[in-house]
Amino acid sequence: MGKANEPRKAVEVPVRVFGTDCDGKPFSENVTTVDVSQHGVKLSGLRAKLQLEEVIGLTYASNKARFKVKWVGAPGTPTDGVIGLLNLSPDKPLWDFPLSQGGTDALLAPRINERRRWPRVKCDVSAELHPPGQAVIRGKASDLSQGGCFIEMVVPFPIDTRFDIALWLGQTKMHLHGQAASLAPGFGNGVRFLGLSASNQEHLRRFIEPLLPTEPAPRVSTLKRPGL
Numbered sequence: 001m002g003k004a005n006e007p008r009k010a011v012e013v014p015v016r017v018f019g020t021d022c023d024g025k026p027f028s029e030n031v032t033t034v035d036v037s038q039h040g041v042k043l044s045g046l047r048a049k050l051q052l053e054e055v056i057g058l059t060y061a062s063n064k065a066r067f068k069v070k071w072v073g074a075p076g077t078p079t080d081g082v083i084g085l086l087n088l089s090p091d092k093p094l095w096d097f098p099l100s101q102g103g104t105d106a107l108l109a110p111r112i113n114e115r116r117r118w119p120r121v122k123c124d125v126s127a128e129l130h131p132p133g134q135a136v137i138r139g140k141a142s143d144l145s146q147g148g149c150f151i152e153m154v155v156p157f158p159i160d161t162r163f164d165i166a167l168w169l170g171q172t173k174m175h176l177h178g179q180a181a182s183l184a185p186g187f188g189n190g191v192r193f194l195g196l197s198a199s200n201q202e203h204l205r206r207f208i209e210p211l212l213p214t215e216p217a218p219r220v221s222t223l224k225r226p227g228l
Contacts, residue, residue, distance in 0.1 A: 008035040019056030021048040055184040118145035121211040130164035146204045152188040169207045
């Protein structure tokens with residue numbers, strides 16, 4: 001791919017992983033790291049069977065983070081019980097040992113560069129969730145796109161749950177319809193927006209665009225030609 005592999009640190013430390021297995025049952029296990037990089041980690045000793053792309057939680061000491069399952073060792077092989085995870089918040093402190101920076105993690109590179117239909121930005125937006133027949137639940141949207149968001153809350157909704165949602169975008173309180181598209185126990189839900197009007201799409205676009213990373217300006221040579 002034309003890029004150096006991201007350095008992976010071979011280190012064995014105990015961590016706890018938790019979430020939902022292939023059968024939809026909650027699990028919580030103490031496992032051991034095999035190696036760690038800035039964007040991922042390989043673990044060994046897992047008994048639960050997990051699906052690719054499942055979002056799970058990982059705790060190390062007093063720190064906690066969300067990871068996505070990107071690789072699972074085949075049963076009956078030497079890698080049985082070994083999984084590769086992608087850190088969904090690589091800039092947040094998690095490990096208490098130094099990691100080398102730069103490059104692209106060879107294990108995770110094909111997935112890191114996946115394209116979304118809509119650009120997604122990090123944010124800190126207050127949210128109100130209105131599930132049918134229940135009291136209002138307050139949470140926070142920690143990332144946002146024109147197609148959905150991630151809502152942080154302690155007790156997430158089951159996948160496919162539909163609800164009304166209100167987001168405070170600047171001084172505007174936007175009322176939308178949402179559906180739980182993914183679930184991270186102890187963290188929250190990935191939410192898919194449903195039936196967005198053209199005006200809501202435009203308001204989301206205006207809110208998101210200023211938060212998108214900007215392309216670095218091209219470098220202009222300051223060298224002068226001889227004789228000038």
